[in-house]
Amino acid sequence: MKPAAPPEPWPLLIRLLLAQRANLPTLAAELELSPAQCHVLHLLEPERPLPMGQLAETLACHASNVTGLVDRLEARGLVRRQPSAGDRRVRVLVLTPSGARVRAVLVERLMAPPPALERLALVERRALVRILSRLLEDATEP
Amino acid sequence: MKPAAPPEPWPLLIRLLLAQRANLPTLAAELELSPAQCHVLHLLEPERPLPMGQLAETLACHASNVTGLVDRLEARGLVRRQPSAGDRRVRVLVLTPSGARVRAVLVERLMAPPPALERLALVERRALVRILSRLLEDATEP
DNA sequence: TATTGTTATACTCTATAACTATA
DNA sequence: TATAGTTATAGAGTATAACAATA
Numbered sequence: 001m002k003p004a005a006p007p008e009p010w011p012l013l014i015r016l017l018l019a020q021r022a023n024l025p026t027l028a029a030e031l032e033l034s035p036a037q038c039h040v041l042h043l044l045e046p047e048r049p050l051p052m053g054q055l056a057e058t059l060a061c062h063a064s065n066v067t068g069l070v071d072r073l074e075a076r077g078l079v080r081r082q083p084s085a086g087d088r089r090v091r092v093l094v095l096t097p098s099g100a101r102v103r104a105v106l107v108e109r110l111m112a113p114p115p116a117l118e119r120l121a122l123v124e125r126r127a128l129v130r131i132l133s134r135l136l137e138d139a140t141e142p
Numbered sequence: 143m144k145p146a147a148p149p150e151p152w153p154l155l156i157r158l159l160l161a162q163r164a165n166l167p168t169l170a171a172e173l174e175l176s177p178a179q180c181h182v183l184h185l186l187e188p189e190r191p192l193p194m195g196q197l198a199e200t201l202a203c204h205a206s207n208v209t210g211l212v213d214r215l216e217a218r219g220l221v222r223r224q225p226s227a228g229d230r231r232v233r234v235l236v237l238t239p240s241g242a243r244v245r246a247v248l249v250e251r252l253m254a255p256p257p258a259l260e261r262l263a264l265v266e267r268r269a270l271v272r273i274l275s276r277l278l279e280d281a282t283e284p
Numbered sequence: 285t286a287t288t289g290t291t292a293t294a295c296t297c298t299a300t301a302a303c304t305a306t307a
Numbered sequence: 308t309a310t311a312g313t314t315a316t317a318g319a320g321t322a323t324a325a326c327a328a329t330a
Contacts (some may be wrong), residue, residue, distance in 0.1 A: 013162075015251065016274065025321085050205060052311075053312080063311075064313075065297065066185045079192055088307085089305065089306045111156065113152035120151075125150075131269065131270050132158065193288090204322055206289085209289065229329080231328065
């Protein structure tokens with residue numbers, strides 16, 4: 001009898017990721033936002049000004065994209081550019097009250113677990129939380 | 143003593159997925175493909191012709207997008223349009239030999255697990271596989 | 285008449301390069 | 308001189324609407 005191959009969770013996570021990729025555009029459309037705008041809004045927490053450069057880095061995209069992205073969000077009154085306290089080259093982003101409301105809805109729907117997850121047994125949910133927490137700690141601080 | 147809140151794996155999965163979202167463009171760039179082209183190539187298995195309409199449905203996008211997407215993949219010699227055997231309105235996609243080679247590299251890199259995952263104990267990997275399998279079954283066939 | 289895929293059009297996302305204003 | 312952000316430009320993704328060929 002041959003030794004069993006080690007279990008491979010990664011292909012399953014990839015499938016989950018790709019399945020989820022099709023979900024974001026739908027949610028975004030309901031809020032009349034693009035997926036990229038959702039990503040920005042999700043990253044921009046209330047009461048936490050975010051320098052534009054830092055946003056570009058987190059989005060892993062060029063700074064010039066952020067300009068246009070923020071232009072459109074600002075035109076809709078969801079965010080505001082503000083001069084930074086220290087370095088006057090830096091501009092920080094803040095949510096407007098309207099932006100904070102839209103973000104709250106977005107986060108709520110983004111965080112609504114799919115029905116399949118609700119049906120997991122309690123022990124499995126605990127196991128999943130424990131393992132994923134370990135993964136994320138490990139990924140952010142290797 | 144209050145009853146403990148039920149463990150919530152979903153926010154953790156979302157964080158993992160969003161973190162991963164920044165990875166795909168990098169991998170795609172290395173293969174001189176766009177993320178969307180990667181998605182098409184990933185869905186197009188060798189020896190398995192795929193009708194364009196079915197591709198549009200899986201990508202959850204409009205059929206007109208698929209036309210342009212496939213135009214570019216075809217211009218690079220990675221896929222070919224073929225008339226369908228039955229319904230003559232339908233055109234099916236097949237990988238060219240070159241496309242199959244590029245896809246093999248893509249799938250290999252896509253499926254390479256992140257280091258954090260490799261460090262999980264065997265029992266945890268088994269648990270993760272079991273739970274995610276259940277999730278995916280449930281999600282695709284509710 | 286309904287469906288598959290295309291074309292035309294418009295807007296958004298993304299990257300590169302050149303520019304402005306600070307540092 | 309180097310850095311933060313903008314502008315100009317180009318290519319790719321996405322949706323809508325009108326259309327051709329086929330069912």
